[in-house]
Amino acid sequence: MVREGIAVVGDKDSVLAFKAIGLDVFPVEGEMEAREKVKNLARTYSVIFVTEQIAEQISSLLMRYKARPYPVVVPIPSAEGNSGFGMKGIKADVEKAIGADILFDREDN
Amino acid sequence: MAKLNVNPTRMELRRLKTRLKTATRGHKLLKDKSDEMIRQFMLYIRENKRLREEVEGELSQALKEFMLARAVSSDSVIEEAIAMPGVKVELKTSEKNVMSVGVPEFEIAEQEGGDLYPYSFASVTSELDNSISTLSTLLAKLLKLAEVEKTCNMLADEIEKNRRRVNALEYVMIPQLEETIKYITMKLDENERSATIRLMKVKSMIENR
Numbered sequence: 001m002v003r004e005g006i007a008v009v010g011d012k013d014s015v016l017a018f019k020a021i022g023l024d025v026f027p028v029e030g031e032m033e034a035r036e037k038v039k040n041l042a043r044t045y046s047v048i049f050v051t052e053q054i055a056e057q058i059s060s061l062l063m064r065y066k067a068r069p070y071p072v073v074v075p076i077p078s079a080e081g082n083s084g085f086g087m088k089g090i091k092a093d094v095e096k097a098i099g100a101d102i103l104f105d106r107e108d109n
Numbered sequence: 110m111a112k113l114n115v116n117p118t119r120m121e122l123r124r125l126k127t128r129l130k131t132a133t134r135g136h137k138l139l140k141d142k143s144d145e146m147i148r149q150f151m152l153y154i155r156e157n158k159r160l161r162e163e164v165e166g167e168l169s170q171a172l173k174e175f176m177l178a179r180a181v182s183s184d185s186v187i188e189e190a191i192a193m194p195g196v197k198v199e200l201k202t203s204e205k206n207v208m209s210v211g212v213p214e215f216e217i218a219e220q221e222g223g224d225l226y227p228y229s230f231a232s233v234t235s236e237l238d239n240s241i242s243t244l245s246t247l248l249a250k251l252l253k254l255a256e257v258e259k260t261c262n263m264l265a266d267e268i269e270k271n272r273r274r275v276n277a278l279e280y281v282m283i284p285q286l287e288e289t290i291k292y293i294t295m296k297l298d299e300n301e302r303s304a305t306i307r308l309m310k311v312k313s314m315i316e317n318r
Contacts, residue, residue, distance in 0.1 A: 017175040097265040
């Protein structure tokens with residue numbers, strides 16, 4: 001099946017801005033609605049940007065898309081700011097691949 | 110380590126020796142693959158981290174500006190202003206091969222015509238203009254981030270799988286084969302010795318008669 005387009009899923013305040021630059025936006029409220037929406041969008045869109053707050057709530061669903069090339073689900077900060085969920089994803093990748101976190105703890109020290 | 114359940118015959122021995130050779134070779138190859146994958150992964154993950162930091166910073170900024178614009182004008186004005194976006198992003202997707210892992214690759218096709226600001230400048234504040242122009246320049250970076258992040262995800266997955274294979278070969282398959290080969294060799298030697306002894310015994314019995 002042909003996938004195309006970029007979707008943005010998140011709370012209304014955050015996603016509205018993306019509409020202006022020509023992306024397809026889908027404002028959602030609550031975990032259930034977000035889960036349904038992302039599930040449906042995953043079939044037709046190649047890139048889905050999800051605001052971090054929502055992504056954190058439905059992370060179990062997002063895990064499912066990790067090992068596949070499409071769709072690409074990317075957490076982005078929302079209008080309320082940055083929760084660090086996206087960085088956590090990178091950290092998890094490093095730990096999975098290398099076995100230890102060698103990217104981040106250097107800075108903490 | 111348990112040995113395999115096979116008959117101690119010469120043919121089995123030969124078969125096992127070939128298998129051991131293949132397994133050792135496969136192990137070496139997979140190990141090299143793992144090393145290279147980790148090297149690639151490190152490159153990608155550094156890029157990923159750098160990109161994410163940049164994007165998160167700039168995006169938060171743009172969204173904050175947008176919030177400000179919404180605060181200044183009324184909701185209906187903003188919604189009216191951006192209800193019909195003047196540009197449409199066309200996305201070209203393809204697959205790239207990184208260490209035989211198929212990862213996505215994106216390309217933004219030129220946005221045909223259209224005005225980035227599909228509203229009258231008189232009706233909204235400059236914050237909106239600002240945030241929209243930042244966002245549209247940020248889009249390329251966002252897509253790059255999507256690409257790199259997915260590559261990292263898939264590489265991490267593949268590295269983990271590959272590590273399982275390497276370990277299975279190194280700690281299960283190869284020791285098992287070696288053990289079995291040793292067992293068969295000893296059994297065959299033993300058979301040979303007993304045959305020699307039997308001959309000697311028969312010979313001495315004949316001589317003593």
